[in-house]
Amino acid sequence: MRLTSRRGMVRAATLVTAVTLPLALAAPAATAGTAASAATGVSDVLAEALAHQVKGKNVKKHLDALQSIADANGGNRAVGTPGYDASLAYVRDKVTRAGYKVSTTDVEFPVKWEEFSPSVLQQVSPEAKTYVNPTDFVTVTPSSGGDVTAQIQVVDPVIPPAPVPNTSTAGCESSDFAGFVPGRIALIQRGTCAFIDKALNAKAAGAAGVIFFNEGQPGRTDPFEFDIREWRFGFPVVIASTAVGLDLADSPGTVVHLKVDAKTTVGHAKNLIAESRLGAAGEVVMVGAHLDGVPEGPGINDNGSGSAAVLETALKMAHLPTKNRLRFAWWAGEELGLLGSDQYVAGLSQAERDRIRLYLNFDMVASPNDVTFLYDGDDSDAEGSGPGPDGSAGIEKVFERYYGKRGLPYKGTDFDGRSDYGAFIANGIPSGGIFTGAEGIKTAEEAARFGGTAGAPYDPCYHDVCDTISNINAAALDRNAKAIGYATARYAYDLTGIPDRNAAARTMSATAAPARVPAHGAAS
Numbered sequence: 001m002r003l004t005s006r007r008g009m010v011r012a013a014t015l016v017t018a019v020t021l022p023l024a025l026a027a028p029a030a031t032a033g034t035a036a037s038a039a040t041g042v043s044d045v046l047a048e049a050l051a052h053q054v055k056g057k058n059v060k061k062h063l064d065a066l067q068s069i070a071d072a073n074g075g076n077r078a079v080g081t082p083g084y085d086a087s088l089a090y091v092r093d094k095v096t097r098a099g100y101k102v103s104t105t106d107v108e109f110p111v112k113w114e115e116f117s118p119s120v121l122q123q124v125s126p127e128a129k130t131y132v133n134p135t136d137f138v139t140v141t142p143s144s145g146g147d148v149t150a151q152i153q154v155v156d157p158v159i160p161p162a163p164v165p166n167t168s169t170a171g172c173e174s175s176d177f178a179g180f181v182p183g184r185i186a187l188i189q190r191g192t193c194a195f196i197d198k199a200l201n202a203k204a205a206g207a208a209g210v211i212f213f214n215e216g217q218p219g220r221t222d223p224f225e226f227d228i229r230e231w232r233f234g235f236p237v238v239i240a241s242t243a244v245g246l247d248l249a250d251s252p253g254t255v256v257h258l259k260v261d262a263k264t265t266v267g268h269a270k271n272l273i274a275e276s277r278l279g280a281a282g283e284v285v286m287v288g289a290h291l292d293g294v295p296e297g298p299g300i301n302d303n304g305s306g307s308a309a310v311l312e313t314a315l316k317m318a319h320l321p322t323k324n325r326l327r328f329a330w331w332a333g334e335e336l337g338l339l340g341s342d343q344y345v346a347g348l349s350q351a352e353r354d355r356i357r358l359y360l361n362f363d364m365v366a367s368p369n370d371v372t373f374l375y376d377g378d379d380s381d382a383e384g385s386g387p388g389p390d391g392s393a394g395i396e397k398v399f400e401r402y403y404g405k406r407g408l409p410y411k412g413t414d415f416d417g418r419s420d421y422g423a424f425i426a427n428g429i430p431s432g433g434i435f436t437g438a439e440g441i442k443t444a445e446e447a448a449r450f451g452g453t454a455g456a457p458y459d460p461c462y463h464d465v466c467d468t469i470s471n472i473n474a475a476a477l478d479r480n481a482k483a484i485g486y487a488t489a490r491y492a493y494d495l496t497g498i499p500d501r502n503a504a505a506r507t508m509s510a511t512a513a514p515a516r517v518p519a520h521g522a523a524s
């Protein structure tokens, strides 16, 4: 039976005291009735207790600290700068004092890419030919340096090119590389998927270099410069015209000389991880926010707001005898392409990933002209990307319940994998979260439901120097921080609706490789 909101509030007020008494909490969680609805009722009360304890005015104190850190460090908190390191030290100090098991994980990020001389592409055999840079081909940024002479292997092309753009799926599936001979240079047509996906598949197949070529429709025949947003291929990457691509694909056994004279300088940063000492170690509830900002400003809404709300939730949950293990994360390098969360998930074993039952993400939760967007886990909006992994729909419902009980409006936002949850959903981990809007423009319909100004951006200071403490919407911060506390506590005590992927792995002969992390909007 579901508690009415009035009774729920009364019970919650009582339990605010109870949460400081570990045994008082453990008892109802362990002895909840057999009906699932009864269990949900108890966890809902616990969740309400946390919502009550997480207060906007306390979250704001962390934001004041982050503003001071930016002020003292050249006006920003971007990864690779002292402002980021000071932000991490601030959060680390708080969670350490609160008793969490605190650790960091390494994050690499590209600092600078330099090309020292123009790249070279020559056909060695069957004909000796030198292609011209930049009319026939150009270097892809930030290609690794390399000098290789090897046979070409053409990967699943559409030749002659189809009349319609984005027809070729060349290199998009790892099966395109079945039979690929390691050490050869992959020749890959532009098409449906992102270039980074093609190049990563080529890398996995043991390629010694990649030559892309434009797909071949009108307006899609010349080489063009673009940033593939990956610097760790370890081989040269260029893109050629359609004509050069077709020329190289023409005869089997074509050998080329490919040389890129470039170097990426890599920087190092840290993710911060705080894990509770109580709760089942195999049932991890993970909650994260990116801690880095852009170099243009102090990054107080993006994403001081999510970082501070997650921190305050962690502080209020410290020492609670939760049923499940809590793991909080503050990510580095989100603004450079989700680097911290991507590298974190990539660094886990499959068994470690399976222990993460769900991931909650908070990236901008106090936008001045806000809308309460909830990641559309069930794809009920049928917009953009499909639904998240099983369990994501239930997470969206938990947030809907929080706002719904208070008569507060909310709406879905496409689950497109473009924040730190991307690596989690790509690995089958259900996810959800709140987002109050960035540079997008508030519609008249949204202004009618949520208040604020139609025709203006949700956050007029997005990625700008004015994303300061005055860019924080105090009402939204309080409301959404409470929702973060609510959802975190709900799952800390009750994983109803979240599939047990461990169990699935035990009963199935799980041989499927984990899905690869998708690209971050790289060109295709």
Ligand SMILES: [Zn+2]
Residues within 6 Å of the ligand: 290, 302, 303, 334, 363, 364
């Ligand atoms: Zn952000």
